Amino acid sequence: MSSLSKTSFQEMTFLDEMIDQVIILDKSRNVCCANKSAFTRFGNDINGKNISLILRDAKLLESIDLAINNKKTQIVDIEIKLPNFEFYKANIIPGPSKLCNQDQSVMIFLKDLTEIYKTQQLKSDFVANVSHELRTPLQSIKLGLETINEGHATNDFESQKKFLPIMLQQTERMESLVSDLLSLSKIELQEHIRPSIEIDLDEIINHVIKINSDLIKKRKMKIEYSADKDAHKILGDRNRLIEIFTNLIDNACKYSEENTLINISLHKKSDNFLFSIKDHGVGIPKKFLPRITERFFRVDPARSKEAGGTGLGLAIVKHIVNQHRASMDIISDEGKGTEVTIEFPKA
Template identity: 50%
Template sequence: MELLNFILLIIIALLIFFLLKKEKVLGINTEEKNNNEKIKIIENKEYRGSIYDLLNYIPEGVIVVDKSKKILFSNNSATNWFQIKLNENLSGFLRNPDLLNFIDKAFNGENLSDFEIEIRTQSVSRLNITIYLDKRDLFFDETTCVLFIRDLTEFYKFQQLKSDFVANVSHELRTPLQSIKMGLETFENNSELKNNSEVKNFLPVMISQSERMENLIRDLLSLSKIELQEHIRPTHEIDLIELLEFVIKTYEKIIKKDNISIVLNKTDNFKIIGDRDKLIEIFTNLIDNSIKYSDKNKTITISTKKEGETNIVSVEDQGIGIPKELIHRVTERFFTVDPSKSRSVGGTGLGLAIVKHLVSQHRAEMDINSVKNEGTSISIKFNAL
């Protein structure tokens, strides 16, 4: 019995020893864990402090907001632009519904491209904004949205000055050109002058060039007006099939003359939000180009199809085509693949530049595919209604 009591005491002593040792080990581990967490917090603060210092040196504005749109950080540029105070709500000074809506979408996990907004305070400002959703807690210990802001106001002011200058010069040229054209038409209707061999040779050339200049002035005025209105989004419901049929009908006499056929492949319920006059100008330019740069007895195919929430219109011709290395330049002003051909058909080099800006105004996309001597296909992707 005494032996059993002795053995029991030894077992209890050993248990107490191991429990004390374990508690000591756990205490050390807990202390190390706490120390590691403290080191991690210090490192995070130093790391984030370096990021904030770096962001304060860049000229673009940077604002970090939480889900309630409370401002957690703004760099020097953003603070100076908007007179920001930390912890105030972003909607207090950037009163733009689209911006606030995009921030909500970003927090909901939607991928967003950069976008432009217009802010009206004492003056009008145009801003380009890129939104980044910080899921990795780079800036704060919570999910935040980072707004990278570029001020494009001066750029747009310069663009407006340029457009105003072109529009004013074009307008001033229009009146004297009309007088010159009327004089040439008077000469053409005078039988005595027409019998003069010198007049007979030069008069058609002069009339042709005056018409080309008139087209150029018209396109310049149109382009200037489009650039000034490009940021205004259209709001009308448009049936694209009906509109395409209307545009094709205006070319009946021209295509009959050259024996060119236009085929329209229709799609049901093909509606978008747009501006009727500007959509007519888009497809008039595309069809006009296809006719000008196609030989007789060719076919122009206009296809319409739906892909998800996108309505796509493609204009495909069997014309002279565009060399692959020049496709990216055809929407530049005054650029022509074949200048002599363009002059002979009365091209101004502004048609596709006009189309590009009008497509942008409709928040659509344009794709150009072409093979030299085989033809060109231009597709425009609109958001479906």
């Protein structure tokens, strides 16, 4: 910053106040300057990097060349699919500028429209999923009410008592489903925004085990947890991580026999932390493993509904794992149990 003129310094200060990402390239298409928003989104090490290593989009690179050759601003939509979906509207303005005084320099303004784009997609998905998944419990509740109101149970108190628990169970199922759908929708919208707060994984795992102690006792399960003594600091969202570990412990309990053991561990692995949860339950057939994190996918629909599953737990886990730039692996043997491992990058 010290090498900038007073005018350039003021211009940079102005750009730092912008929510949009601003990246300025030199004639070699390397980043020579960027605002705070760009550093937050793409990393503090982007200076000097070629733009193709930061935003891998062929249309963007073509538009940069067009802007330079035609000396005209180009506007282009950018879709990034991996590791997380992102959607930007890019304004590419040919240089030179006070911040990069080269004839073939380029200033790129990126407006992040990811959440708007995802919202449009999620609206249609949400309606389709809700319509399909709520139909069965609604039909059960409707049938029970019709039987009590106009059917044979109208004046039969004993029959009414039989229908009411069923209706209550189906209502609770609908409530869980709507709650998980809303949670998943929110996570998918924010998946591309990496958490920036430093937290300790070990503390969170211990907390989740403690708050789920009643569930573990109710299902007559036992948890063994082991962790390295050192700190396990990552950049994370505490509430989302609690959601990950709660879902995984809940699944391990639901799909295991009573009086069996759940093993949880947290250890260093190179520059990362490896979390593992292993049960000794029913397991998952290998042919279903590639689909296990799909929303509403169930290996055994009857057992899932009996256990109270919505079919969204592992989909939620997958998206939160992606948001934390972590990786997840699921290994399972039918009849022997399942192990889920998540590798988190250190802070």
